[in-house]
Amino acid sequence: MRLVILGGGESGVGTAILGKKKGYEVFVSDFGKIKGNYKEVLIINGIAWEEEKHTEDLILNADVVMKSPGIPDKSPIVKKLIEKVIPVLSEIEFAAPFTDATIIGITGSNGKTTTTMLTHHLLKSAGLNVGLGGNIGKSFAWQVADNKYDSYVLELSSFQLDGILNFKPHIAIITNISPDHLDRYDYKYENYIDAKFRITMNQTEDDYLIYDADDEAITQWFKTHTTKAKLIPFSLTKTFSEGAYIKNNKMEISINHEEFTMDTEHIALEGKHNMKNAMAATSVAKLMQIRKSTIRESLSNFQGVEHRLEKVLKIQNVQYINDSKATNVNATFFALDSMNTPTVWIVGGVDKGNDYNELMSLVREKVKAIICLGVDNKKIIDVFGNVVDIMIEVSTMNDAVKMAQRLSEKGDTVLLSPACASFDLFENYEDRGKQFKQAVKNL
Structure with a gap:
């Protein structure tokens, strides 16, 4: 099996290492320059690579291609691969089958990094053996190759979700949807919304989708689409028998007949949008059976994300x-x-x-x-x-x-x-x- 990887950055090199470990013949091709530290990794692992070009003879003979999220579908080499019906996957799709870990996938136009970091902080503070990856940190594929974690919290961009076929997180979060990156979606907002909802397309009745019930694009989508996953909404204005909400300056969460409450003033993050991020992350912690005292402590000592307020x-x-x-x-x-x-x-x-x-x-x-x-x-x-x-x-x-x-x-x-x-x-x-x-x- 020949695995060709387009893009020699974090996700590309991580996928190369995993592919090599799983017995693929691996080739990495980057249209730009590959950074020195990544080149070293490829050389040490005996992985073939090229930079500043895409040699078609070495790419169009692939059995499967992993495309880095930054490369648009419109690029000439990707068009040729699609013409030849060669599967073009994202790193997430390629790596997921090689791990039995519980996957928590988080997407959204805004808030996804904070929610991902906070979710990881909650689970890690509870002593879970949990990895952090996707759009941030170390490549998911690279971590799967090292095989250290029982669960992963992954920040997923719409570009990464575009390249999935069978990937399904056990717990998915959509923080919110607003127009962004429309240049990649033919300037059609509905195409971008659909891309975000790919996170739930393979979920079953045993999985969960946590979402912002105040978000117009999300609530509109639900009027004409369904998912098999169990729905857990969160809101600043509505209340739910199953879900998360803010009432009288208290965060209240009810999931699977279990209640959790916390005064919002004790939550380290400030601002309404961060209350939403906290509700989403806490919903995951509840689903992962984390003790209330641990959740409260973690929410009150979380440091936030660099470059975000x-x-x-x-x-x-x-x-x-x-x-x-x-x-x-x-x-x-x-x-x-x-x-x-x-x-x-x-x-x-x-x-x-x-x-x-x-x-x-x-x-x-x-x-x-x-x-x-x-x-x-x-x-x-x-x-x-x-x-x-x-x-x-x-x-x-x-x-x-x-x-x-x-x-x-x-x-x-x-x-x-x-x-x-x-x-x-x-x-x-x-x-x-x-x-x-x-x-x-x-x-």
Whole structure:
């Protein structure tokens, strides 16, 4: 069996190691450059590879292909594979059959990283032997090759779910759905929604789907589709006999005739959206039979995720917050919604077809100044130019932070929440967030 892997990054190299271990003839092909550390791993393991090209003769003779999530279906080599009816899978689909571990899969437009990290924290704190992977951390396939874990918490993007056929998590979570990455889905929102719901397509009556019952796209989907999985909804406004909700500042969860309650003020994460993330993660913990005292302790000591509403420093009584991970409007909506003080907002980058009008009421209410940090800020200026008194364009993070310090006064917040991808000025959102934190520390 010949396994060809497109993309020599984390998921590609992890799949190569697993494939080799399972007796496949493995070849890795990357159209770009392969990073030095990954090349070393391939060489040490005796795995054939090429970079900066796709040699068709070495790829189109595959029995199965694993495509890294960043490569679109529209790329010429993928089209040729599909024409030849060679199966093109995601890493998750390839690796899952090689493990008996319990799989918890988490998807959604926003909140999935926080929910994944919190779920992993809850299970690990309870002493479970649990791995963390998917879109974050070490490649799932690589971990399956090492065969150390009894369960996995996987963050799954729509791109990863596009490449599944039989994959099914025992517990699935859909945190929410809002328009994102529509360039990959022919600019059709319904295609993107369907991609997210692939997480439940193979689930049976013995499996669970945890979902946001306040989310319009999710509730609409359920009107015309079904899943065999047992449904566990969570909500900020509704109550359920089976599910999770907030009532009188208490998180209440009822699953399989078992109750769990906790005062929301004791939960370390702040903001309404984080209450949803906490309900989703706690629902998993309940399904995995974790003790109430352990759940309460873990929810109260969770540190949060880097670059997601991360408090950096307070300088002259101004709080600086790094929300670089907010790469779409919906994520920034959550961030602005959780601001309780006048805010200097740093925004901008590569726009993925954003509609900034959704933020209008929050900007009117909370934002005193906008700093545009992007190569092309025209759209942001057009929308908010008449709403905010001060709008300034800058082209470096240092200038953005210095300007924010000048515009802010005691009791204000400076919020980096770009609502855009970062590729115009930075390597990625992590690089953008790190530069922000460094610039704040240099003030």
